[in-house]
Amino acid sequence: MPETTIPSETARSSFLRVTCPDCGAKRILFSHADTRATCDVCGAHLATPTGGRLALRKEVESVEVLH
Numbered sequence: 001m002p003e004t005t006i007p008s009e010t011a012r013s014s015f016l017r018v019t020c021p022d023c024g025a026k027r028i029l030f031s032h033a034d035t036r037a038t039c040d041v042c043g044a045h046l047a048t049p050t051g052g053r054l055a056l057r058k059e060v061e062s063v064e065v066l067h
């Protein structure tokens, strides 16, 4: 049986592709960023740093992108 390595949710940081709920612009955010994330286009607040993982605003759609 082949062994597969599944990255642990807490061990590795990742990138999140998010869509701004206000203007629809797409951004890539670092999952463990320590600064507030805002939309480049309209300046809407997208995510808040929590000291660990970013807390996305609940309206923000995100897709996890591992690198």
Ligand SMILES: [Zn+2]
Pocket (backbone or CB within 6 Å): 020, 021, 022, 023, 024, 025, 039, 040, 041, 042, 043, 044
């Ligand atoms: Zn926006």
